[in-house]
Amino acid sequence: MSQSAFFVTTPIYYISGNPHMGHAYTSIAADVLARYHRTRGTSYFLTGTDEHGQKVAQAAAAAGMAPKAWTDSLVPRWQELCARYDVRYDDFIRTTEPRHIDQVVEVFERLKATGDVYLGTYEGWYCTNDETFWLEAKLIDGRCPNPECGREVQWLSEQNWFFALSKYRDRLLSYFRENPNFVRPERSYNEMVATLEGGLDDLCISRTNLDWGVPLPGGGVMYVWLDALLNYITALDYTHDGEKFRTLWPANVQLVGKEIARFHTIIWPAVLFALGLPAPEMVFAHGWMTLEGEKMSKSRGNVVDPFEMVDRFGADTLRYFLLREAPFGSDFSFGEEKVRLRRNGDLGNDLGNLARRSLAMLVKYRDGVVPAPAPSATGAAFATLPARVHEAMTTLGFRDALEAIWELVAALNRLIDEKRPWDLHKHGAREELDAVLYDVCEGLRWLAIMLWPFMPTKATELYGTLGFVGEPLVAWNDALRWGGLAAGTHVAPAELPLFPRMDAEPAATAAIAAS
Numbered sequence: 429m430s431q432s433a434f435f436v437t438t439p440i441y442y443i444s445g446n447p448h449m450g451h452a453y454t455s456i457a458a459d460v461l462a463r464y465h466r467t468r469g470t471s472y473f474l475t476g477t478d479e480h481g482q483k484v485a486q487a488a489a490a491a492g493m494a495p496k497a498w499t500d501s502l503v504p505r506w507q508e509l510c511a512r513y514d515v516r517y518d519d520f521i522r523t524t525e526p527r528h529i530d531q532v533v534e535v536f537e538r539l540k541a542t543g544d545v546y547l548g549t550y551e552g553w554y555c556t557n558d559e560t561f562w563l564e565a566k567l568i569d570g571r572c573p574n575p576e577c578g579r580e581v582q583w584l585s586e587q588n589w590f591f592a593l594s595k596y597r598d599r600l601l602s603y604f605r606e607n608p609n610f611v612r613p614e615r616s617y618n619e620m621v622a623t624l625e626g627g628l629d630d631l632c633i634s635r636t637n638l639d640w641g642v643p644l645p646g647g648g649v650m651y652v653w654l655d656a657l658l659n660y661i662t663a664l665d666y667t668h669d670g671e672k673f674r675t676l677w678p679a680n681v682q683l684v685g686k687e688i689a690r691f692h693t694i695i696w697p698a699v700l701f702a703l704g705l706p707a708p709e710m711v712f713a714h715g716w717m718t719l720e721g722e723k724m725s726k727s728r729g730n731v732v733d734p735f736e737m738v739d740r741f742g743a744d745t746l747r748y749f750l751l752r753e754a755p756f757g758s759d760f761s762f763g764e765e766k767v768r769l770r771r772n773g774d775l776g777n778d779l780g781n782l783a784r785r786s787l788a789m790l791v792k793y794r795d796g797v798v799p800a801p802a803p804s805a806t807g808a809a810f811a812t813l814p815a816r817v818h819e820a821m822t823t824l825g826f827r828d829a830l831e832a833i834w835e836l837v838a839a840l841n842r843l844i845d846e847k848r849p850w851d852l853h854k855h856g857a858r859e860e861l862d863a864v865l866y867d868v869c870e871g872l873r874w875l876a877i878m879l880w881p882f883m884p885t886k887a888t889e890l891y892g893t894l895g896f897v898g899e900p901l902v903a904w905n906d907a908l909r910w911g912g913l914a915a916g917t918h919v920a921p922a923e924l925p926l927f928p929r930m931d932a933e934p935a936a937t938a939a940i941a942a943s
């Protein structure tokens with residue numbers, strides 16, 4: 429692993445049931461980012477499951493199982509979710525693994541030694557669903573003030589361990605001010621600054637009324653949120669001064685849903701500061717996938733099954749849809765009809781047709797052999813496209829990146845429509861026909877390379893039809909120079925269209941079309 433590996437994480441997911449489409453969303457975005465950075469060098473992508481706490485314990489009890497047996501039974505499904513969506517993580521950490529638990533205890537000891545963790549009495553209101561303590565003043569009608577929750581809260585009174593969070597308020601505020609990109613998008617940044625300005629209380633980090641967690645020396649278990657946050661460094665073997673830790677920390681990007689921004693941008697960096705460690709470079713709080721205006725969530729029961737969707741549409745169509753539909757920081761609603769529109773429009777009509785007709789013409793007019801490059805207006809017009817995509821990817825503007833790439837798709841389609849290669853052929857305009865055929869094939873090569881992070885399978889398929897072997901995982905700086913496709917290359921037009929049309933049909937028929 430090189431010094432420069434780009435380190436990206438997802439939240440670790442509560443394993444209180446099966447994954448839904450919202451979980452797939454974050455993992456896909458992280459995968460796209462990790463793949464993109466793989467084209468620029470190396471990347472390291474960490475994900476996993478958050479297996480402790482009341483929420484998981486209650487779900488296990490409801491299923492009549494011991495918590496560990498319950499999480500063991502569910503983990504394969506969460507890993508399968510990644511496999512089905514081509515989410516290629518480098519490590520999958522479970523908070524019930526000994527490698528994590530041992531280090532959590534060690535961190536606790538280190539923080540006790542510095543005085544950042546101390547013993548006190550906690551009395552207050554606790555919301556099990558959010559695994560969060562709330563101040564009396566914050567409750568709404570005596571219930572959890574999180575507008576997404578609103579459940580009953582319980583009164584707890586315990587001797588507990590506390591983390592001296594309040595002590596870090598000023599340092600956090602300066603960190604925010606000096607690093608405007610620490611929290612993105614701006615809306616989250618501003619919310620968090622306002623929270624900090626409002627003041628911080630110390631954080632209760634142990635539980636005595638619960639035994640499903642990391643046992644602490646002297647009794648009780650660790651608060652599930654601190655246990656969970658530490659995964660980002662225990663996975664790197666932090667307390668053993670692991671090589672991964674030394675080369676990867678601080679993370680370049682930590683992706684989270686906006687509902688957990690506070691944990692990741694206030695509590696987490698404060699804990700890191702207390703350990704003498706740097707905060708991540710960027711925490712990006714993305715928007716929610718909604719159904720009929722409400723956040724998709726297991727507790728609400730309004731979930732879409734990601735396995736059913738991937739059977740129906742295929743991974744690449746869904747990956748494209750999720751990142752193209754809305755800016756990454758915004759909410760958006762999921763709907764099969766919308767997926768179908770993107771599939772038949774952007775993917776089928778625009779990209780798929782471009783590939784089909786370009787390759788078919790090359791076969792028909794030049795026996796499938798790529799002609800020599802000629803000076804190209806398209807090449808000149810798109811010379812800065814990789815830089816534009818890079819700019820968008822740096823700010824996690826997945827949608828902007830895809831829109832920029834689609835400008836090339838549109839330009840190539842326009843080139844064919846305007847130059848009418850069939851007429852050029854008929855009139856024997858050899859050179860002009862060669863120039864168009866070269867441009868569309870070269871453009872397809874660019875598209876395969878630039879789309880690989882987003883649609884790894886289809887991009888590889890497209891790359892293959894252009895005579896390349898393996899994945900288009902290449903350094904853009906070298907590969908994306910117009911004229912890179914060698915004259916004399918034999919293309920092999922795909923037997924099937926890249927994105928067969930999908931009509932609203934019963935799931936079983938649709939699944940075949942998606943394959």
Ligand code: MSP
Nearest residue numbers: 439440441442450454478656657684685716717724
């Ligand atoms: N276990 C905690 C996180 C601990 S990280 C140290 C947790 N888990 S969760 O399973 O409830 O949600 C985790 C993440 O899943 C969200 O932050 C978000 O990234 C993703 N999503 C869950 N539902 C989602 C939507 N409806 N829409 C978008 N993302 C969704 O919180």
